[in-house]
Amino acid sequence: MFTDTYLPTRDGVVTSILATKQRLEELGHDIFMFAPEPANETDREEGIYYFRAVSFDRYPGYRVAMFPTNKCEILEELDVDVIHSHGLLAMALRSMFAGRVLRKPVVVSFHTMVTEASKYYVRMPLPDPVLGRLFWIYLRQLLERAEAVVVPSEAIKTELRQYAPDMKRIEVIPTGVDCSVFNPEVDGTAVRRRHGLDRKKIILNVGRIAWEKNLNLILKGFSVLKSRNDDIWLMIVGEGPAREHYMRLAAELGIAERTIFTGFVPDDELPQYYAASDAFVMASKFETQGIVVLEAMASGKPVAGINFRAVAEIVKDGENGFLFDENPESCASAIEAALSCNDEVRRAARQRAEEYSMSDGVRRLVEVYKFAIERKKAFLDGRIK
Secondary structure (H helix, E strand, C coil), X not given: CECCCCCCCCCHHHXXXXXXXXXXXXXXXXXCCEEEXXXXXXXXXXXXEEECCEECCCCCCCEECCCCCCHHHHHHHHXXXXXXXXXXXXXXXXXXXXXXXXXXXXXXXXXXXXXXXXXHXXXXXXXXXXXXXXXXXXXXXXXXXXXXXXXXXXXXXXXXXXXXXXXXXXXXCCCCCCXXXXXXXXXXXXXXXXXXXXXXXXXXXXCCCCHHHCHHHHHHHHHHHHHHCCCEEEEEEECCCCHHHHHXXXXXXXXXXXXXXXXXXXXXXXXXXXXHCCEEEECCCCCCCCHHHHHXXXXXXXXXXXXXXXXXXXXXXXXXXXXXXXXXXXHHHHXXXXXXXXXXXXXXXXXXXHCCCHHHHHHHHHHHHHXXXXXXXXXXXXXXX
């Protein structure tokens, strides 16, 4: 597996990789990770093949592997059967190069809408639409050269078909959620007491605090909601480059005293934060799946989510959650509905999360690997072009 992001960086891609790697190893497969080296030597893990990397100054915590390497030689020694790229940028290019040199099949997972994040992090004197088109030209080449492409939702499959119509195979395999870890029986009392929020209404958001996550809509929606109900709090769990920006916005909106930015929360504590909340809100239009939405639903929490892409695919308005449009009033109304919903909605949310089985997803991924291996063999034997 090749990835542009890995521990100690935490995001949805890393979460997906770790879960997939664990389940594959439980099935007896051997997984070798190739990732950018961390900034601190103490963060290196034994058994990970690191590429020399530099910090990405526009996104603290991210590293870019941009130096020559002999990793192809290592891959040849490992005698791998398939190369799986979880990145779309530097490491994707390396995976494709390795596949070509070693005559191995390459599978690409499309985790991130890099075309929409690029305007925040890429310094190029080009209008956003032009930059986006350039990225799609590159992505089309990448996706159509892979033996198979894996996406986490039908919405993303439909979009990629428009930009890369000649992909050999595209399969929807969502990252599952562990419903034994995230469940309605978890006690969130300690989290409430830690933040002094006993008997308060808590609205939760979890994820990277980045510009593309559309947190401004949540803050503005919460501002509208607070004007109608002063006994509610917004808790934002996570870290990221836009944290200071959103903290300033909360102050400008007059909601700073009701908004808690917790910073990074370890994985083993995260279920308690979901348990401590009364409702979950997600406004990001950037999501290809939205794992945190499933974690909230597995915890039995009603979700107020943006009516777009993967979130709208998971949340069924009025059944297992509530959808809102791109305006603060709509967001506030959906959060209100989530806070006052009945137990039937909560049960439906839990049932929806249970549909995303981790074991089923990994089983289907293995089938994709088998397809990629057989297709590559057929190509090398001249049976297909």
